[in-house]
Structures are given as structure tokens and as C-alpha cells.
Amino acid sequence: xxxxxxxxxxxxxxxxxxxxxxxxxxxxxxxxxxxxxxxxxxxxxxxxxxxxxxxxxxxxxxxxxxxxxxxxxxxxxxxxxxxxxxxxxxxxxxxxxxxxxxxxxx
Amino acid sequence: xxxxxxxxxxxxxxxxxxxxxxxxxxxxxxxxxxxxxxxxxxxxxxxxxxxxxxxxxxxxxxxxxxxxxxxxxxxxxxxxxxxxxxxxxxxxxxxxxxxxxxxxxxxxxxxxxxxxxxxxxxxxxxxxxxxxxxxxxxxxxxxxxxxxxxxxxxxxxxxxxxxxxxxxxxxxxxxxxxxxxxxxxxxxxxxxxxxxxxxxxxxxxxxxxxxxxxxxxxxxxxxxxxxxxxxxxxxxxxxxxxxxxxxxxxxxxxxxxxxxxxxxxxxxxxxxxxxxxxxxxxxxxxxxxxxxxxxxxxxxxxxxxxxxxxxxxxxxxxxxxxxxxxxxxxxxxxxxxxxxxxxxxxxxxxxxxxxxxxxxxxxxxxxxxxxxxxxxxxxxxxxxxxxxxxxxxxx
Numbered sequence: 001x002x003x004x005x006x007x008x009x010x011x012x013x014x015x016x017x018x019x020x021x022x023x024x025x026x027x028x029x030x031x032x033x034x035x036x037x038x039x040x041x042x043x044x045x046x047x048x049x050x051x052x053x054x055x056x057x058x059x060x061x062x063x064x065x066x067x068x069x070x071x072x073x074x075x076x077x078x079x080x081x082x083x084x085x086x087x088x089x090x091x092x093x094x095x096x097x098x099x100x101x102x103x104x105x106x
Numbered sequence: 107x108x109x110x111x112x113x114x115x116x117x118x119x120x121x122x123x124x125x126x127x128x129x130x131x132x133x134x135x136x137x138x139x140x141x142x143x144x145x146x147x148x149x150x151x152x153x154x155x156x157x158x159x160x161x162x163x164x165x166x167x168x169x170x171x172x173x174x175x176x177x178x179x180x181x182x183x184x185x186x187x188x189x190x191x192x193x194x195x196x197x198x199x200x201x202x203x204x205x206x207x208x209x210x211x212x213x214x215x216x217x218x219x220x221x222x223x224x225x226x227x228x229x230x231x232x233x234x235x236x237x238x239x240x241x242x243x244x245x246x247x248x249x250x251x252x253x254x255x256x257x258x259x260x261x262x263x264x265x266x267x268x269x270x271x272x273x274x275x276x277x278x279x280x281x282x283x284x285x286x287x288x289x290x291x292x293x294x295x296x297x298x299x300x301x302x303x304x305x306x307x308x309x310x311x312x313x314x315x316x317x318x319x320x321x322x323x324x325x326x327x328x329x330x331x332x333x334x335x336x337x338x339x340x341x342x343x344x345x346x347x348x349x350x351x352x353x354x355x356x357x358x359x360x361x362x363x364x365x366x367x368x369x370x371x372x373x374x375x376x377x378x379x380x381x382x383x384x385x386x387x388x389x390x391x392x393x394x395x396x397x398x399x400x401x402x403x404x405x406x407x408x409x410x411x412x413x414x415x416x417x418x419x420x421x422x423x424x425x426x427x428x429x430x431x432x433x434x435x436x437x438x439x440x441x442x443x444x445x446x447x448x449x450x451x452x453x454x455x456x457x458x459x460x461x462x463x464x465x466x467x468x469x470x471x472x473x474x475x476x477x478x479x480x481x482x483x484x485x486x487x488x489x490x491x492x493x494x495x496x497x498x499x500x501x
Contacts, residue, residue, distance in 0.1 A: 026163075032170030034127060039393055041146040043153075045417035045426060047470060067424065067466050074470030106477075 002095035006051075009035040009103050018090050024099065025049050025085035035101040042086035047071040049085040050078070050102035059093055076104045107132035109403070110194050110201060112184050112341065113209035114138035116147065116392035117370025119166045121207060124400035126174050133176045135201055137194065139183035142233050143172065148389060150236040151257055152419045155264040159240055161233060187341050189363045207399060208342055208353055208361075208368040212335035212387060217252060219317070219329075222310035228330040230261060239330070246270060248325040250317055251299070252307065253332035254281035256418040256425075259297055261330060263421035266298035273324060275305040275317075285427070286437035286449040289461045293420055335387060337372045349374060352385040357409035359399040367402075369395040379413045379476065380430060380458075390415045413476040415469075428472035429459035438483065441465060450486055457481040 001017040006028050008014060018027035025042050028051075037048035044067055053061070061083075064072065068087045072078050082102070090097075109125075111118050114136055122134065138144070145164035149155075154164065171177075182196035187206065194201045214229035228239045247270055251258045254276035262272045274281065274297070281301050282290035294301055306320040316323040337352040347353060347361045352374035359367045359375070370392040374385045394412035401408050414430040423445075431451035435458050441448040447463040457480075460472035475481050 029168050030165075032168040037393075039389060040417060041148055041389075043148065043417065043419065045419075045424065046415075067464075070466035071470055073467055074474060106473075 002090075002092050004090070004094060004097040004099065006031070006033050007098070007100040008033055009101055018094075020091045022090050023086055024051060024083070024088045024090060027090060028085060028101075033101060035103075035105070036085055037105045038086060040086075044068055044071060044084060044087055047075045047084060048105040050075045050105055051083055051085045051088075051099045052079050052102060053081040053083060054098040054100075055081050057097055059097065061088060061094075076102060076106060107205065107403075108203045109134045110192075110203035110206045111136045111209060112194070112206065113211055113370070114140065114144045114179075115209060115211050115370065116166065116389055117211070117396045118207070118209035119144050120393045120396035121209065121369060121400050122167065122177065123171055124397055125403060126171055126176065128400060128404040130176065130404060132204075133178065135178050135180055135194075135203060137180050137182060137184050137196065140232060140234070141181065143167075145233050147231070150233065151230050151260040152264060155230075155236055155240060155261070159237070161237075164233065184341060187345050187366075189345055189347070189365045192365055204365070205403070206366045208366065208372060209370045209396070210338035210341065210372045212337050212371045214331065214335050215333050216331050217307070217333060219307055220309040221312055222317075222329065226329065228328065230257065230330065230332070231335065242328060246327045248315075248327045249273070249330065250275060250324055250326035250328070251330045251332055253334070254278070254301065254303070255284065255332060255334070256282070256416075257332040258330075259293055259299075259420050260418055261332060262297050262299035263419070266421070271325070272299040273326075274299045274301045275307070275319070275324070276301065276303040277305060279303055283433050285425075285461050286451060288437065288439055288442070289425070289447060289449050289463060292447055292463055293423070293425065296420065296423055298421065335371075337374075337385065339372055342366070342368065342372075354383075357398075358402045358407050359395055359410070360402070367399050369399045375410060377414070377430070378411055386414055386430065388414055388416050413473065415473055424464055424466070426462045426466065426469035427459055428462070428469055429457070429476050431458035435459070438487070440486065441468065450483060452483045455482045455484065457483055457486060 006014045006016050016031045039048045040046040072082050144166040182198045186195045192203045214231040216227050249272045251274045308318045317326045339348045339353050342348040342353040353368035355368050355373050355375045371387045377384050398410045416427040418425045435451040438450045446465045448465045448468045449461040451459040462469035
């Protein structure tokens with residue numbers, strides 16, 4: 001299985017295996033990564049699964065939808081690399097992606 | 107400390123997760139009365155019903171938490187409690203605990219319809235309900251949904267199909283009375299269902315497969331009730347800890363008995379946002395009350411302060427509500443565009459809720475502002491508010 005690396009709010013790096021087609025939320029939640037609350041269960045409704053992708057990652061991701069971008073604009077300290085973990089679908093190309101869980105979800 | 111948690115839904119699982127992450131020095135017995143590992147309920151009426159139907163996608167607790175050594179899962183319904191002795195009884199035996207948390211949730215209400223057996227009326231509250239509904243859809247041409255709240259509209263969107271006619275029957279004079287008239291009008295216009303109001307159901311005609319009502323007969327191959335839920339408070343009531351509507355608790359989720367707490371939809375407590383005691387059925391209530399209870403059990407008590415919020419997916423439309431209002435609260439329109447609608451609900455100057463349809467920014471901003479305290483209508487409408495800025499940047 002491909003892997004990504006997730007930095008939790010305590011700055012620990014956790015390797016997370018994922019299956020192509022899963023979202024970042026599904027993969028990190030399954031692995032029990034701390035700090036991702038996902039109060040709405042992955043419905044792009046609460047912005048409590050805020051993650052920040054590694055700015056140096058050179059792979060491709062689909063751009064966020066308007067709904068996701070709007071939710072993120074009022075997340076705590078959004079960055080240009082912020083995403084909602086529930087909205088990012090992973091494929092085999094995302095092997096090696098590194099992302100950090102936002103320090104605070106609200 | 108040995109903790110007994112009755113229920114395994116959203117509130118129970120948030121409590122479990124926060125206790126484990128807070129390094130709880132004790133163990134937990136979790137009594138799950140359903141034959142499934144903990145699962146999420148909100149998707150059951152939304153996209154899940156339409157597309158996936160795979161129970162594993164609903165998993166509520168990550169595996170490292172579900173299999174945590176401090177938890178013992180007991181697949182049984184609790185039949186009685188004896189708080190003074192810390193005793194729980196199931197059909198499998200008796201268990202002794204130091205503290206009890208009741209997270210028993212609610213049960214969907216089924217109407218009594220002459221001519222239609224209770225088992226023949228669908229509800230959607232549990233995974234079994236949703237699976238049964240999904241399995242009953244084949245060949246069904248006429249679906250009747252009794253009740254006209256969010257659940258009814260979500261179900262209509264999720265069940266929409268060219269081969270089916272879906273009808274929503276409201277008892278009252280309007281559908282979606284919990285939101286502003288304008289908000290309801292949008293959702294009614296978009297709904298893939300015909301909506302009838304002022305309907306009194308008289309009986310079911312089995313030969314014709316119709317519901318006979320005060321406004322004529324309505325073809326109904328399949329009947330779903332979405333008329334609300336009642337709190338599962340019988341265990342608490344039997345030991346003197348119940349009320350006419352849920353289990354009363356203080357701002358730390360503690361019942362009148364020092365050994366018993368209650369969280370989630372079954373808990374009845376003061377809601378700071380409303381400044382009154384009210385039971386709320388929502389994910390935010392489940393999470394926030396569980397979090398308050400966890401902090402108390404971990405020795406860092408903080409009173410309940412959260413502002414309620416809600417969301418509902420209606421097909422492609424997303425309704426998000428920050429705050430909670432009375433049905434009679436005033437409504438002022440802030441943004442009205444092709445797909446977006448933002449309604450402010452208020453009591454005079456005091457803003458009670460913001461209803462945001464396809465308007466995620468306004469919802470998020472409203473949550474932030476309401477969390478900071480009281481919000482005045484003029485602050486939203488006049489220059490300087492986030493909303494006013496957003497409004498001008500849109501135009």
C-alpha cells in the first residue's frame with residue numbers, strides 16, 4: 001500500500017498507509033492520527049479536518065471546490081496549502097505526500 | 107476508575123476518544139445495544155443511502171481507539187441500573203462500575219396509522235433501518251414521507267429517481283418550520299418531491315396501497331416516518347433521574363446522582379446560547395456534551411459553553427446553520443443570489459442563528475462570531491462586520 005506521512009499537532013511524524021480512492025481523512029482516521037476532529041464525519045460541513053500539505057510537494061491534487069475553499073477561508077490560520085482532509089481523494093500518485101494536521105481545528 | 111458507558115453512538119465515541127487521548131487512568135465498559143461496531147448516523151439519510159451502502163465507510167472510531175486495551179465492548183442492552191451500588195444489568199450479567207455515563211440517544215417516533223402495521227412503516231435512525239429501507243426500494247414507484255423536517259427532505263433527495271414519485275406530507279401549515287420562510291421556500295422549490303401541507307392521515311388502504319387523508323388518497327407503496335425522535339431515558343427514569351424530556355444534567359453533564367452522567371441527545375441541560383434548558387438533537391450537541399463530560403472525568407472540569415450548529419445536505423444544496431433559534435424568531439435576509447441564501451434569525455437585535463444555503467463562508471464566520479458571545483443584528487448589517495464585507499465583495 002502507498003504511504004503518506006502525517007505530522008500530528010505534537011509534531012510527531014506518523015506513516016499512514018492508504019488505498020487509492022480513499023480520502024486523506026479516511027486514511028488518517030483509520031490510523032488514529034490525533035488532531036483531526038472531522039465533526040461532520042467527512043461532509044465538508046465543519047472544517048475540523050484542516051490539514052496543511054507540504055509546500056514542496058511537487059505532485060498534483062485536484063483544486064478545492066468552492067465549498068471547501070470557502071470553509072477553509074474561515075478555518076483557524078489557513079495557508080495556501082490548507083485543505084480539508086475529507087475532500088482530498090488520494091491515488092497511487094500521492095505516495096510520499098507529507099502533510100501536517102492544523103494545530104487547532106477551532 | 108471503572109467507567110460504564112451506556113450507548114455507542116456519536117456522544118459515547120467522542121467521550122471514549124477524548125478520554126483515551128487525555129490519558130484517562132481507568133478502564134471503560136461500553137454497552138452497545140446495536141449489533142454493529144460504532145457507526146456514524148448522519149450519512150444514513152444523505153449520500154450513503156444513495157450511493158455506498160457499505161457499513162465500513164460509516165465507521166465511527168478509528169481502529170487504534172476501538173481496540174484500545176482500556177475498553178471492553180459489551181454487545182448487550184442495559185436493562186437496569188442501580189446507581190447507589192454502581193450496578194448495571196444486561197441479559198448477559200451484572201457489571202460493577204464506579205461511574206456511569208448514559209449516552210442512550212433517541213428513538214425514532216412511528217405514527218399510529220390504522221390499517222398499516224407498525225413494522226411496515228420505515229424510519230431512518232439506525233444502520234439496520236437504513237439497510238432495510240434500501241432493500242425495500244425495488245419496484246417501489248410511490249414513496250410517501252410523513253413529516254417535513256430536514257430528515258424528510260434529505261431522504262427525498264437521497265431517494266430521488268426517475269422511476270419514483272416522492273411525496274412529503276406535512277401536518278402543519280408549512281414545510282421546514284424550523285428555518286426561515288425564505289430558506290424553506292428555496293429547499294421546497296429544489297426538492298425532488300411534491301410537498302403537501304395541512305395533511306391529516308386517516309388510515310392506510312391496503313387494497314389500493316394508498317394513505318387516506320383529509321385531502322384525498324395518496325399512492326404509497328412505501329411509507330417513511332420522519333416525525334422526530336424521543337429520548338431513550340427509561341433507564342434513568344426508573345432510578346429517579348429522568349424527566350418528561352430527557353435526562354436532566356448540570357453544566358458539567360452530571361445528573362442529580364453523583365455516580366451518573368448523561369451526554370448527547372438524551373441529555374437535558376442549560377444551553378448558554380439559548381439561555382434556557384433544552385434538549386438538542388445534533389452532532390454538535392453529542393460532541394460538545396461528551397467533551398465537557400470527558401474533561402470533568404479527566405479532572406479538568408469546564409462548563410458547557412458551545413454554540414449549537416447544524417448541517418443538512420439536500421441533494422447538491424448544502425444548508426448550514428450556526429446557532430439555534432425559535433420558530434417564531436424574526437428573519438432578515440442578508441444575501442439572496444442564484445444559489446446562495448443567507449438568512450439572519452433574531453429576536454430584536456439579538457442574533458440567534460444564521461441560516462446559510464450554499465454559503466459556507468458566512469456559516470463559518472457566523473460560528474466564529476457566535477462563539478465569541480452575543481451578536482447584534484446591526485453589527486451584521488452595518489459596515490465593519492465580516493458579513494457586510496463579504497456582502498460588498500460579492501456585489
